[in-house]
Amino acid sequence: xxxxxxxxxxxxxxxxxxxxxxxxxxxxxxxxxxxxxxxxxxxxxxxxxxxxxxxxxxxxxxxxxxxxxxxxxxxxxxxxxxxxxxxxxxxxxxxxxxxxxxxxxxxxxxxxxxxxxxxxxxxxxxxxxxxxxxxxxxxxxxxxxxxxxxxxxxxxxxxxxxxxxxxxxxxxxxxxxxxxxxxxxxxxxxxxxxxxxxxxxxxxxxxxxxxxxxxxxxxxxxxxxxxxxxxxxxxxxxxxxxxxxxxxxxxxxxxxxxxxxxxxxxxxxxxxxxxxxxxxxxxxxxxxxxxxxxxxxxxxxxxxxxxxxxxxxxxxxxxxxxxxxxxxxxxxxxxxxxxxxxxxxxxxxxxxxxxxxxxxxxxxxxxxxxxxxxxxxxxxxxxxxxxxxxxxxxxxxxxxxxxxxxxxxxxxxxxxxxxxxxxxxxxxxxxxxxxxxxxxxxxxxxxxxxxxxxxxxxxxxxxxxxxxxxxxxxxxxxxxxxxx
Numbered sequence: 051x052x053x054x055x056x057x058x059x060x061x062x063x064x065x066x067x068x069x070x071x072x073x074x075x076x077x078x079x080x081x082x083x084x085x086x087x088x089x090x091x092x093x094x095x096x097x098x099x100x101x102x103x104x105x106x107x108x109x110x111x112x113x114x115x116x117x118x119x120x121x122x123x124x125x126x127x128x129x130x131x132x133x134x135x136x137x138x139x140x141x142x143x144x145x146x147x148x149x150x151x152x153x154x155x156x157x158x159x160x161x162x163x164x165x166x167x168x169x170x171x172x173x174x175x176x177x178x179x180x181x182x183x184x185x186x187x188x189x190x191x192x193x194x195x196x197x198x199x200x201x202x203x204x205x206x207x208x209x210x211x212x213x214x215x216x217x218x219x220x221x222x223x224x225x226x227x228x229x230x231x232x233x234x235x236x237x238x239x240x241x242x243x244x245x246x247x248x249x250x251x252x253x254x255x256x257x258x259x260x261x262x263x264x265x266x267x268x269x270x271x272x273x274x275x276x277x278x279x280x281x282x283x284x285x286x287x288x289x290x291x292x293x294x295x296x297x298x299x300x301x302x303x304x305x306x307x308x309x310x311x312x313x314x315x316x317x318x319x320x321x322x323x324x325x326x327x328x329x330x331x332x333x334x335x336x337x338x339x340x341x342x343x344x345x346x347x348x349x350x351x352x353x354x355x356x357x358x359x360x361x362x363x364x365x366x367x368x369x370x371x372x373x374x375x376x377x378x379x380x381x382x383x384x385x386x387x388x389x390x391x392x393x394x395x396x397x398x399x400x401x402x403x404x405x406x407x408x409x410x411x412x413x414x415x416x417x418x419x420x421x422x423x424x425x426x427x428x429x430x431x432x433x434x435x436x437x438x439x440x441x442x443x444x445x446x447x448x449x450x451x452x453x454x455x456x457x458x459x460x461x462x463x464x465x466x467x468x469x470x471x472x473x474x475x476x477x478x479x480x481x482x483x484x485x486x487x488x489x490x491x492x493x494x495x496x497x498x499x500x501x502x503x504x505x506x507x508x509x510x511x512x513x514x515x516x517x518x519x520x521x522x523x524x525x526x527x528x529x530x531x532x533x534x
Contacts, residue, residue: 089131091143095152098145102171106139107196109179109188113163114148119427120163122183129185130192140196160487161428167195175233182422200239201248206258209250209269216246219269223261227251231264282348283314285369287360288334288341291320296340299360306365314344314369333382333455343380344372352457354380381457394437396449400456406449407472413446414472415483415496418453423466428487435489445474446496471495 084097093101093110101108111127113120131142147154147162157166157176165179165188179191203209203221213219222235232249239247259267287303289296300318307316319328321336329335332343332352342360344353355368371377383400398406398416407414417433419426437448453463461470461480469483485491 087144088128089135089142090128091141093143093145093153094150098153099173101141101143102168102173105141106170107141107192108168109140109142109192110166110168110176111142111144111163112147112154112157112159112166113144115146116148117162119431123163126183126185126188130188133185133189134192137196140192161425164424164428167192169195178424180422180424183424183427200236201246203248203250203255204252206255209248209255212246212248213269219246219248221267221269222247222249223256223259223265223267224249224251225253225256225264229264235266281313281315282346283344283369283373284317284347285310285314285342285344285365286317286319286328286332288319288321288329288332288339288343290322290336290339292322293339299340302360302362302365305362306369309366310369313373344369346372351379352381353377379459381459382455383457384452384455394441394448395434396437396447398449398451398456400451400458403451403456403458406447407470408478409447410475411445413474413496415446415448415492416470416472417450418463418466418468418470419450420454420466421452422454426467429467432487432489432492436492439489439493440496 084101085092090111091101111120111123113123115121127142127144134140134142145153147159153159157164163183165183166176167179168176177195179188200222201212203212209221220239222232224232224235226232227249235247235249256262261267285307287299289299291297303316303318307314310316321329321339329338332341332345334341334343340360342355344355345351353368353372355364368377381400386399386402387397389397395417396406407416415436417426417429419429433448433450440446440448451458453466453468471481471483473479473481483492483495485495
């Protein structure tokens with residue numbers, strides 16, 4: 051008999067896993083449409099469309115020659131292009147944004163470098179490269195994207211046959227296959243080639259599995275039945291399965307799961323598997339195992355229980371008190387750095403955020419960033435210039451916080467980088483900055499009464515916002531997960 055575990059909150063299906071340029075590079079004619087430099091296609095507004103149609107996957111670097119970040123990327127990008135040059139379906143390309151203003155504006159490029167992946171000739175929905183800008187990371191990521199990732203299931207017999215071929219199958223039930231969430235689901239499937247993914251829009255299958263809205267289901271062979279409907283509460287036990295003493299915690303964990311079936315989804319994460327993205331989301335490292343974390347994915351609130359309390363009774367009490375609102379959420383924080391005030395951009399962490407941001411004598415402008423995020427990296431020069439400009443203003447603080455390692459109560463960070471301004475005075479005001487990402491725009495905001503002019507008023511291009519799935523939502527736990 052087939053069964054599936056229904057998982058909810060589409061944001062929870064997110065990735066786990068997700069030589070300086072030569073002054074006179076060798077140029078060889080590829081065809082009449084473009085030239086090639088170090089195995090990289092040189093594109094412009096005239097040949098861009100043809101390149102998209104020629105290659106199934108086209109990774110494009112938008113750059114400016116004078117940028118030190120672009121210069122640092124150049125040898126890594128060339129190395130990645132060399133490693134991929136034998137693949138007929140994949141090519142790397144680049145666009146000089148000082149020469150190609152039309153393309154720069156079309157794709158909203160304001161920071162450099164930016165890497166965008168175009169699939170199957172689709173020009174309107176490219177995917178930003180989310181990883182470290184090193185050759186190995188680029189090659190690994192793009193190879194994952196190259197695989198055929200989704201199977202379309204049309205009826206119950208096809209579901210049965212597909213599940214029987216695999217130990218674990220993830221099926222997306224979508225009423226509209228053109229929904230943006232389908233693209234996100236496809237991206238996760240591409241990033242997780244070791245798991246079988248399928249998709250369906252057949253109303254009869256919705257009815258067969260008692261599904262009434264877009265849902266992600268996990269099927270296992272030889273399980274008993276569909277597990278419940280939407281369950282926003284998840285309790286995760288992180289262990290190292292190679293350590294016997296940690297395996298000994300499973301009995302209590304399983305016993306505790308029984309009492310909350312249908313209320314809390316108990317999940318086991320092996321830190322020696324593919325759970326790195328999950329560890330990072332909870333601010334954990336592999337050596338922190340064993341560890342327990344509870345999350346309500348609807349409210350994005352996390353809670354922790356010391357593993358010393360990992361008895362069946364302790365788990366029962368903990369889950370009950372979380373559900374009843376008797377336990378405060380756990381907020382991650384790094385230690386307060388000793389040199390936090392020595393730089394023009396002050397470093398803020400969770401532990402000192404209240405003290406810094408809500409100092410009634412100071413105006414505080416904070417950048418919330420992710421170290422691996424391309425847009426966060428692109429903002430670094432302008433933010434450092436801003437800090438330098440206002441370093442001697444006693445009532446002004448330019449600060450930054452690593453939002454992947456620190457959390458703040460009642461402050462929503464939907465993407466990277468996010469900028470918040472905290473004006474001096476009483477009242478704990480919070481203003482989200484949505485203007486241009488350059489020194490002039492920042493200065494105009496700070497000196498103009500905290501008003502953000504529209505892009506139409508300033509003539510600036512739209513600022514790209516990092517998609518929400520870049521680390522803000524819990525990543526999908528795939529191979530390293532067991533449901534209890």
